[in-house]
Amino acid sequence: MTKKYSKFLPSTDNFDLENFPYYWVSQVHAQYVQNVDHALKKYGLDNSRRRILLALKSRPHASVSDLSEMVVSKMSTTTKIVYRLKDEGLVDTYSCEDDARITRVVLTDKGDQMTQKINDLTNVVLEQSFDGLTPLQIEKMMESLQHIFKNLSR
Template identity: 25%
Template sequence: MEGGDFNAREWPFFWITQTAGQYVRKVEPALRDIGLDIPRWRVLMCVVPGQAIGVTEIAELAIAKLPTMLKIIQRMEADGLVACAPRASDGRVTDVSLTERGLEARSRAWAVAKAIYERAFEEVSGSEEARLNKLLERIYSSLRS
């Protein structure tokens, strides 16, 4: 495709970013209604209940810069949503886990996000969704290599 022939609507990354942006526009006010924001939601969804995960890994999963993620997690710790501790096997790594309050917030956030997700995928079959996930995973892997 030459630059003069470029049509954004025929470019998959246009639709990927438009879709992600629309999802965030729907999720954001619903999260606000339950006292959360997008950065906190991303952290809550990255931390598996009953497990700890490093700050660097959360930043990678949430597509955030490490210094930004550190500030978000510090605010969440002050709010009682997460607990931070040095990793037993490597004290240089800070692990994050959900507190009881964080688990409750995660549950509320998941209910909000799931409702919007279900609405978005109501006309998409399970096999189409699985194919989409596999295709996006392949594209992601290609970009990482």
């Protein structure tokens, strides 16, 4: 590792946790999830189910494995969440016509209505989190995070 990054590495003698970028990534994510979970309680939802519902909103008729990739979750965990959502009447499942081994998932009308409620609640959390930042700062942050993701995905 080059010296230019040493300040950010936990292996240095004078390491300060607050200089470790992933400390802040995890802190921000954990606080976001906590705030979203708190807001979703009134609908009896949690962040895991929210993520699946919103993934389905953006990609209708996704397979369970597609959803698993989209929300970065184990296939078994995603399957449990999907069937919980199905029991709650928020999604339906069906076998793919081309390959019966593939289970596809679709939002029900109730699920579609719930995604709108979720978006209304999470918009409040997002506005709170971006207070004091300009749209350009947010775009630059997104670019940086996408770049880091690509680096880690190699």
